[in-house]
Amino acid sequence: MNEASRKISLDYVIKQSFKYWSSTLFYQLIFTLIYFSTLLILGKFLLDYYEIYPKIQEIAPLMSSNPDEFSSAIQEITFSDNFKYFSMMVIVATAIIYPLNIGFFKIYTLIDAHEKVNINDLFAGFSGSNFFKFFGYYLLWGGIYYYLKQLLILPGFLWIMFTIFVTPLLYFTPMNLTEALKISFKVVGGNFFIIAACSVLAIIFSYAGIFLCFFGLFFTFPFWNAIIYTLFKSYFRIKFV
Template sequence: MQRKYPQKPGIDFILKQAFFYWNKTLVFQLMFSMIFFGIFLTSLFFFGSHYGILEQNQALAAAFQEGTKVYMEKVAELSASENYQMFSLAIWATTAFLYPLNLGMFQIFRKLDKKEKIEIGDLFVGYNGLNFFKYLGYYLFWFFIYRFTIPTILLAIIWVAVTIFVAPLMFFTDKRIFEAISLNFKALRMYFVEIMVCIIVALLFKYLGFMLFIVGGLFTFPFWNAMIYSLYKTIFSEKG
């Protein structure tokens, strides 16, 4: 396997390529979102009810009407409770379980490049054999750091940029986590502007559908994967 960094592509090329992959796989984008939100919302309501979080939310709404100070005290009390901690762990586990769906989209984009027949089973390729545990472990590692950086926002964005290619590198080239992060960091230094602009565009478009069309969000939510694949394909050259 050889890897090289070609001449810098234009941002417009990367964006057009991402929208091409997204547009050509709209049915699978919808399937991705339906599976993701179907499982996530089921988990959210089940564990929310099991640990009494839904009832607590009603109490928070009442506290909000009493004033900001009372509301913040109630939020702090709820966040410190054992039930809330267990609820958070359950939702974290659910998102970790759903993460391999993203690898399925990479598989679909690669098949589109190769002009191969795309099947529903391709969406679940990340769950095959030991792959599931590999990507599950990576997501848990990634999220553990992300949850500590998110309050700063800037550090969270940097962490996303530093790891944006880790999943496709692990999937397509079988790299280990830290080896993939090293390659990702090198690419980030060379293509910092391109990567950061594409991250911002991807995040805006990802949630734009929910803000404007509600149901349209089911199509735009997985767009992030198309952007990652477009960047990966443009920046990294695989031969072997």
């Protein structure tokens, strides 16, 4: 594997990413339905298990009758040990469904090869050892991100940006996690501004669907994967699986 030496323009990344995204709208919808329904089910279970939801129901009337007391009660809940345990378990819940993202990498390679795509390709991240590889990676990634984002917005964003190539490196190459992290940090460091711009674009567009009657989120949320794949293809010369 060699890092591509040519400069990549933002215009090129945007055009290529939108090409992948627009040609896989059906799979974007399926992905988002599975992703959010799974998180909602697991999240509701965790809220009940850690007795957070019942407490929120108890103080809900205060929202209109006594906003200050409501705010104080919410703050007490969020600083409780149970809420900390809940937050940690949300990372585990997200790690369970995270391998679903890998399916888009396979789908995009099939599109590049002009081969037929089917619904099973979306679940490539759950086949064989892939699930355990990406489940374990997200536990580490999500745990670090959880602490960084509590400091300021910037540390969390930088963690997202500098690890942007780790997932495709783990999928497309035989690298271990340490090697993938090292390479990702190196390539991002050498192409900081273009990757920073692409990361901001990906975040904005992925959540832009919320403003389209909210339903638009079902199509825009997975856009991040198209950005990652386009950047990865641009900076790495490897044989894709």
